[in-house]
Amino acid sequence: MTQEPRLVEVRKNILKQNDVVARELRSEFRRSNVFVVSLVSSPGSGKTAFLEKILTLLRPRYRVAALVGDLATENDALRLARSGAPVKQITTGTLCHLEAAMVRNALQTWDLAQLDFLFIENVGNLVCPSSYDLGENLRLVLTSVTEGEDKPLKYPTIFHSADVALLTKMDLSQAVEFDEPTALANIQAVRPGMQVLRVSAKTGLGMKEFIDFLGSRRAGPREMHVSL
C-alpha cells in the first residue's frame, strides 16, 4: 500500500489526459452535429439487447451508429450489427472501461457528419467507467430489475456521473419481486431529481418514450456531460 500515493498521482495524470481527449471529441461531435449517447451498467443488465432495439427503431428516421466495448470477443458488435447500423467493437483486454482515446481511434475512419446519433456501449462495469468522460452528450446508467434495488446506494459514483437512469428488464419485475418504489427512492437518495425511465427490450415497454426522449434531447439545447 506504500505505492498508493504514486498510483493516485499517475492515475490523475491519465484522467487529466483523458479529459483533454474527451474535450476534443466533444468539439468534434458538436461540429459534426452528431448526438452521442453512452451506456454504462453492470454485466448482464441488458445494454446490448436494449441498444439493438433502439438502433432498429431509430434507423427509419435517423442515421445511427454504435461503438461497443468489451474485454474480449466481438459478440456484441455482431448482435448490434443485426440492426443494420454500422457498428465497431473496441476490445479493451483487461481494462475495465473505455477511454476517450479508444473512442477517438475507433472513429478515425467514420465520417461523423453523416450521423445523427452515435451510441457508445461501455464495458460492463458499475465502477470503472464513471471516471472517464468520453465527450458524450448524454450518459445513461442502466440497472436491471434482476439486480435488486440497492445498486444505486452501493455504486453511487456511476449514478453521479450519469445523466439519466434506466430500469431495464421490466418484464421480469414480477418474477424477481422487484420493489420499484424502493429502487426509485434509492436512486433519488443518491442523485436527487435524477430522471428515471422504465424499459423492457423484450416487451417493448418504454421504448417509444425513450425514442421520443432522445429525439427531444437531440433537437433541444445540447447538454454537456459534466463529471461530478
Place this chain on the structure above:
Amino acid sequence: MTQEPRLVEVRKNILKQNDVVARELRSEFRRSNVFVVSLVSSPGSGKTAFLEKILTLLRPRYRVAALVGDLATENDALRLARSGAPVKQITTGTLCHLEAAMVRNALQTWDLAQLDFLFIENVGNLVCPSSYDLGENLRLVLTSVTEGEDKPLKYPTIFHSADVALLTKMDLSQAVEFDEPTALANIQAVRPGMQVLRVSAKTGLGMKEFIDFLGSRRAGPREMHVSL
C-alpha cells in the same frame, strides 16, 4: 495514452506487493486451520443472498464468519449478520476490488483459530478482482441466469482466476429463457474442466450439494489458489 507504460509499471508493483501480503495471509490461514472462500461476480448476481444462506446452513456444524467488500454502505454486512455469524464490512471508496492488505486489516481483531470457514465477498465486479490474490483457499465465480450465457466469453480473466463456477438464481431460469447448455459450453470453452454448480438461494436448489462440497474441500488436501 503516453502515460500507460508508467501506469503499468506502478500497477505491477502494487500487484507484486499484494502477492506478498496474500502469501502472508495464506500462511496465517493455514496455521489457524481456517478454510477461506472468496466470492466474485458482477453486481446483482446474488452473492449476498447466497452467502447469507450458506452461513445460516453452515452455522450448526461449523464456526463461520464473513468479510464483505463494497464501494459504499454497510448494507451487505447487515444482511449477512442476520445469519448470526460475525461479519465485517470493508468499504473501498472508489476502488473496484478488495486487496490482501484490506483483508489483513479487517481481520486484525479476529482470532482466526476460532473459525472453520471464513468467507470473503468481493466488490461486485467481473474485471478488477481477478488480479488480486487474497490468500483464499477457494475462489468462486458466480454468474446468474439473468445475466445471459455469454459472460464467460466476455470476462474470461475472472473465470481463469476462479476455481469453481456457480450458476445462481436457477429459479429464474425459465422466466429468462436461460440456455444452460450454451452457458456451460461457454464456461468450458474459456476454462476446460471447470467445475460448475447450479444453485438457487431462493428455492434452496443445490445448497446441500454446495455445503457437502465445501465440507469435503475443507477436509481434503488443501488446494492453493493459483492465479493463472
